[in-house]
Structure formats: structure tokens, C-alpha cells
Amino acid sequence: MSWAAHDLEPYLFRAKLGGAVSLPLCLIGSYSPDIATKWAVYGLGWSGHEKLVDDPVQLHRGFPGVGFTHSLGFALLIGALIFALSRNWIWVFSFVLGAWAHVFSDTLDSVGVMLFWPLTDWHLHLDVWQYVGQAGRKEDAIAYYTSLGGVWDVLWAVWLAFHWRMFTAHHFHTEIVPRDTFWLWLRTKASDGVMLTIYRASAFFGVASIIGWYVWALFINDFQAALDWSLGGPQWAPRIGPP
Numbered sequence: 001m002s003w004a005a006h007d008l009e010p011y012l013f014r015a016k017l018g019g020a021v022s023l024p025l026c027l028i029g030s031y032s033p034d035i036a037t038k039w040a041v042y043g044l045g046w047s048g049h050e051k052l053v054d055d056p057v058q059l060h061r062g063f064p065g066v067g068f069t070h071s072l073g074f075a076l077l078i079g080a081l082i083f084a085l086s087r088n089w090i091w092v093f094s095f096v097l098g099a100w101a102h103v104f105s106d107t108l109d110s111v112g113v114m115l116f117w118p119l120t121d122w123h124l125h126l127d128v129w130q131y132v133g134q135a136g137r138k139e140d141a142i143a144y145y146t147s148l149g150g151v152w153d154v155l156w157a158v159w160l161a162f163h164w165r166m167f168t169a170h171h172f173h174t175e176i177v178p179r180d181t182f183w184l185w186l187r188t189k190a191s192d193g194v195m196l197t198i199y200r201a202s203a204f205f206g207v208a209s210i211i212g213w214y215v216w217a218l219f220i221n222d223f224q225a226a227l228d229w230s231l232g233g234p235q236w237a238p239r240i241g242p243p
């Protein structure tokens with residue numbers, strides 16, 4: 001799985017594709033595959049890892065399970081629903097783009113996704129880093145951020161840093177708001193400060209998570225993992241494939 005990449009990718013799409021992308025809908029699409037399921041995959045408890053389900057990998061990426069949320073077809077289905085409710089093609093396109101970016105990002109780990117579900121439950125997995133979700137959030141963070149997964153997140157953050165101008169209030173009010181009916185609608189309900197905070201929140205959260213989790217993975221936890229940028233790393237993690 002990817003971590004902060006899902007928080008940041010939609011901003012780059014907005015920066016590159018302009019008004020063809022509604023940032024809020026693209027973010028919702030990007031969050032949609034994991035939003036209702038990740039807590040069950042990780043289980044409860046911060047100090048000790050308490051499992052909630054017998055087979056978190058099967059639940060998260062398999063079928064039976066909720067792995068269908070990580071498929072191209074599921075995004076299209078929700079896209080169709082958005083069209084039925086809004087008749088807004090920009091919203092449909094933005095949602096599907098965000099969701100597909102999430103799905104393709106998740107092909108980079110060792111479990112991968114059922115890309116063409118329901119036609120087949122075959123998983124596309126490129127094995128660039130290990131899937132460690134079954135071990136709980138803390139250990140997953142250590143594995144992810146010491147492997148090429150962390151590099152993937154940093155790549156998006158650095159790319160976004162080159163587009164820092166899109167986060168200014170001026171850019172938001174002159175370029176983002178007038179070109180998206182979502183913001184035009186929200187403007188009738190919320191103050192400028194609230195709108196700007198909502199606009200910047202996911203980017204702030206993504207960058208803060210990268211920094212926080214790197215510090216946690218490299219310095220704070222008592223496991224003291226080192227960076228392991230080998231393909232399929234980290235090599236200490238158990239080898240987990242598709243369910």
C-alpha cells in the first residue's frame with residue numbers, strides 16, 4: 001500500500017490538468033479504496049497489535065473481502081453514481097482519476113490489487129516493496145518508510161514542492177475557486193479561512209505524515225530498522241503475496 005502518496009497525488013493532477021480536475025472530488029476518489037477498511041486491516045491498539053480479523057490481507061485486497069474497492073471497475077461504478085446525482089462530468093472524471101491513481105499506486109507492493117475485478121480476481125503486483133499491513137500500523141510504517149515505499153511518497157512531496165504557488169491564497173481564490181462548482185457552492189456556506197484550510201489540509205497532512213513517520217521509522221521505535229532500498233524490501237519483512 002502507499003501512504004502519503006494518496007494524499008498528494010490529486011494536487012499534482014490539479015496542477016497539471018487545471019480546471020478539468022476538481023480537487024475535492026479527486027481527493028475523495030483517492031481516499032475511497034481504503035477509507036472504510038484500513039482500520040480493520042490494522043487492528044486495534046497502539047502499544048500492542050490486536051488483530052480484528054483472521055486474514056487482513058484477504059480482507060483488504062481479496063474477494064471475498066473488500067479488495068474490490070481497489071479495482072478499476074469499482075471506481076467507474078461510483079463515478080456513474082456521482083454522474084446520476086450531479087450530472088457533473090468534471091466531478092466524475094476527478095473521482096475516477098483519484099481512485100485509479102490509488103489503485104495503480106497499490107500495484108507497487110507485493111500483494112497488489114484485483115485490477116479487473118469482477119472479471120477476474122487476478123492481482124497485479126509489481127513487488128517494488130513488501131506489503132506489511134497484516135503486522136499492524138506501527139510495523140507497517142517502519143517497513144514502508146525504510147523501503148522504496150517511502151521514496152515513492154517523498155517523490156510526490158518533492159514534485160508538489162515545485163508547485164508551492166498553488167497553495168497561496170491568491171492562487172486559490174483566482175484559479176481554484178472560480179473553476180470548480182464545489183468551491184462556488186462551499187463559498188455560500190463557509191468563510192475564506194475555512195475554505196483555504198480545507199483546500200490545503202490533505203497536502204499538509206501528507207507532508208507532515210512523511211516527516212513524522214520517517215522520524216518514527218528511523219529513530220524512535222525500538223526496532224531500529226535501517227533504510228533498505230532494495231527491490232521488494234525491506235528484506236526482514238515476511239514475504240506476503242496475493243491472497
Ligand SMILES: [Zn+2]
Pocket residue numbers: 001002033034070102106
Ligand atoms: Zn489502498
